[in-house]
Amino acid sequence: MKDQSKVVLETKNVDKFFYNPTETQVLRNVSFQINRGEFVSVVGKSGCGKSTLLYILSTMDTDYKGELFMDGERISGKSSNYLSQLRNEKIGFVFQFHYLLNEFSVLENVMIPGLKLGKYSRDQLEHQAMEKLRIFDMQDHARKKANQLSGGQKQRVAIARALINDPLLIMGDEPTGNLDKKNSDIVYNKFRELAKDFGQTMLIVTHDAEFAAGTDRTIEMEDGRVVNFK
Numbered sequence: 001m002k003d004q005s006k007v008v009l010e011t012k013n014v015d016k017f018f019y020n021p022t023e024t025q026v027l028r029n030v031s032f033q034i035n036r037g038e039f040v041s042v043v044g045k046s047g048c049g050k051s052t053l054l055y056i057l058s059t060m061d062t063d064y065k066g067e068l069f070m071d072g073e074r075i076s077g078k079s080s081n082y083l084s085q086l087r088n089e090k091i092g093f094v095f096q097f098h099y100l101l102n103e104f105s106v107l108e109n110v111m112i113p114g115l116k117l118g119k120y121s122r123d124q125l126e127h128q129a130m131e132k133l134r135i136f137d138m139q140d141h142a143r144k145k146a147n148q149l150s151g152g153q154k155q156r157v158a159i160a161r162a163l164i165n166d167p168l169l170i171m172g173d174e175p176t177g178n179l180d181k182k183n184s185d186i187v188y189n190k191f192r193e194l195a196k197d198f199g200q201t202m203l204i205v206t207h208d209a210e211f212a213a214g215t216d217r218t219i220e221m222e223d224g225r226v227v228n229f230k
């Protein structure tokens with residue numbers, strides 16, 4: 001059951017340093033809130049800190065200063081086991097490359113994060129996976145092996161997979177970065193639909209200006225800082 005607090009994700013004064021070989025600060029005093037149902041993009045020049053920020057927000061990097069809250073809960077300082085469970089339960093990931101497993105069917109690929117979480121039976125998961133595939137018009141491909149799909153189709157399956165545990169939040173790192181214009185548009189429209197029809201909260205890093213312009217809000221970064229968020 002999802003918590004119903006309005007703020008889904010919040011950072012307070014997040015700083016990030018790398019130390020190889022000299023100290024470099026790559027995030028500076030990053031503070032913002034993302035509310036339930038918002039479709040948010042993160043933009044900025046190469047090297048401004050977008051992926052570093054996403055890695056922290058996704059709870060995979062715990063080596064930062066400042067605080068991170070998810071669904072009203074302070075998660076900075078939690079153990080890696082705790083965070084791993086939290087990620088499986090609350091976050092769906094979409095990357096530039098789909099990372100589907102070629103030896104498994106499309107349906108199995110979508111089910112995998114659900115099997116890992118262990119909350120639902122295999123039958124239930126199969127049913128849920130078909131529902132997610134239907135959202136992306138991929139239900140007729142369910143029994144195919146992942147490597148029989150086109151690039152655009154694979155990315156649609158990857159987004160269906162990110163939805164399998166009904167996540168609080170979808171996080172994406174350049175989900176259209178590897179697609180041509182036609183497939184980027186299809187994927188963007190599916191994200192838009194998820195926001196409109198399902199109130200899905202989403203945070204997507206993108207270089208695609210058109211994609212960013214179509215989101216509800218944009219976090220603009222420059223040299224490790226958030227310079228605009230509207």
Ligand SMILES: Nc1ncnc2c1ncn2[C@@H]1O[C@H](COP(=O)(O)OP(=O)(O)OP(=O)(O)O)[C@@H](O)[C@H]1O
Nearest residue numbers: 018019020026044045046047048049050051052053
């Ligand atoms: N492991 C690391 N060690 C040292 N510096 C790093 C490390 N990872 C990233 N950086 C530096 O941190 C800064 C931010 O990198 P980051 O990958 O977050 O940028 P980005 O905005 O996502 O870039 P791009 O759009 O090219 O993906 C860059 O100057 C990068 O060189």
